[in-house]
Amino acid sequence: MSEQLSQHYQAILQGLGENVEREGLLDTPKRAAKAMQYLCNGYQKTVEELVNGALFESDNDEMVIVKDIELYSLCEHHLLPFIGKAHVAYIPSGKVLGLSKIARIVDMFARRLQIQENLTRQIAEAVQQVTNAVGVAVVIEAKHLCMMMRGVEKQNSMMTTSVMLGQLRECTNTRQEFLQLIRSQK
Incomplete structure (x- = not known):
């Protein structure tokens, strides 16, 4: 899923008119995908697992x-x-x-x-x-x-x-x- 998210972020940057080949943006799609997965990691958890007895x-x-x-x-x-x-x-x-x-x-x-x-x-x-x-x-x-x-x-x-x-x-x-x-x- 991370690779797919990374590709989507690359498309977003290109859609904004950015040059995804410039130095500052080379790894941005991967970093953004990783950040979004972390920021939304609540989907992988349940109350039962968290409470754990x-x-x-x-x-x-x-x-x-x-x-x-x-x-x-x-x-x-x-x-x-x-x-x-x-x-x-x-x-x-x-x-x-x-x-x-x-x-x-x-x-x-x-x-x-x-x-x-x-x-x-x-x-x-x-x-x-x-x-x-x-x-x-x-x-x-x-x-x-x-x-x-x-x-x-x-x-x-x-x-x-x-x-x-x-x-x-x-x-x-x-x-x-x-x-x-x-x-x-x-």
Whole structure:
């Protein structure tokens, strides 16, 4: 697949009017293909593989939050990056998830061509599926280069999306606690 992607990148460069034989571009199609495969490696992963049994019995029934998880994704409309952070919370119901697994779930879905709205929902539903939590919340804040580099060119725009499931959706106080905790300074 890498060779095929490399050929496509070469055709794109030629279509832009570039000389693919010039020194600076000789290996660019191969490098671009390799980079795109890395940036989209989430397609080769599953939640089950990532979690790998790291679900542990626990009496904890209080909210667990992992905030400021950096994420890098590609807008499916323009293939330009969006960069930001995810805040993920869940209320356990007898089991807790290994800490790094939450960040790995975020990365798996972010490393696919995406729109932020879907990314937020996919993360929330995966955490819910794995943990069987009483409630799950995900908030993503990101800057989109498709808004910054082209189109309206708004450099300071930030998109925020949220998905709340279960008790974090139904109980106003619990939702407010989550939102207050992700906004608190370190």
